[in-house]
Amino acid sequence: MGKASRRKREAREWKQVALAQLGSKTMEPGIRVVTRHSGPKVSGALGDLIKPYVYGNMQIEEYRKLAAIGALAWNIAIAPDTMPDDSLQRLLVGAGASKEATLQGLIEELKKRKQQLFPDDRRIIVRTEVREQPDGSFYLVVAADAPDEAAAELAPLGLP
Numbered sequence: 001m002g003k004a005s006r007r008k009r010e011a012r013e014w015k016q017v018a019l020a021q022l023g024s025k026t027m028e029p030g031i032r033v034v035t036r037h038s039g040p041k042v043s044g045a046l047g048d049l050i051k052p053y054v055y056g057n058m059q060i061e062e063y064r065k066l067a068a069i070g071a072l073a074w075n076i077a078i079a080p081d082t083m084p085d086d087s088l089q090r091l092l093v094g095a096g097a098s099k100e101a102t103l104q105g106l107i108e109e110l111k112k113r114k115q116q117l118f119p120d121d122r123r124i125i126v127r128t129e130v131r132e133q134p135d136g137s138f139y140l141v142v143a144a145d146a147p148d149e150a151a152a153e154l155a156p157l158g159l160p
Helices: 003-024 042-053 060-078 085-094 100-117 147-157
Strands: 124-132 138-145
Touching (some): 042 060, 042 124, 042 138, 060 100, 060 124, 060 138
Antiparallel strands (some): 124 138
C-alpha cells in the first residue's frame, strides 16, 4: 500500500471513530465539532450569484474580478456595517476602478440578488480563487467562515 492510500485509509478510520464518538457523546475535552452549512456549497452559491454577469468569451482575469466583486457584495449584504459607503468608494478608487459609480451599482445589484437567492445564508466569504480548466471553463473555489468566526477575524481590523 502506498503512502497516499495509507493516508486515505487512516483518514476514513479516524472519521469513523469520530462519528462513533459523536453518537456516544464521549468526545474528548477541547474538541470542537463544526457542522457544515446545510445549504449549497458557498462556491456554487457565489457562482449562481454572478452567473448573469458572465459572458461567453470572458477572460480569466475578468472572471476573477467578477468573483471578487461578488464576494464583496455577498459580505456587505450580510454585514452592511462592516463596509460604510465612504470606505467602499475608497476601496473601489484604490483598486483602480475608473467607473466607481458603475461598479458601486453592480455591487448594489449583487447585494439585492444575494438577498433574493440566499436570504438565510450568513456565511462570510474570506477567499476566492479561480482556476482555468483544460476545456477553457473556470472553476471557482471559495472559502467561507461562519458569521461568529468571521466577526472575530474582522474585529482586529477595526471592523464591527
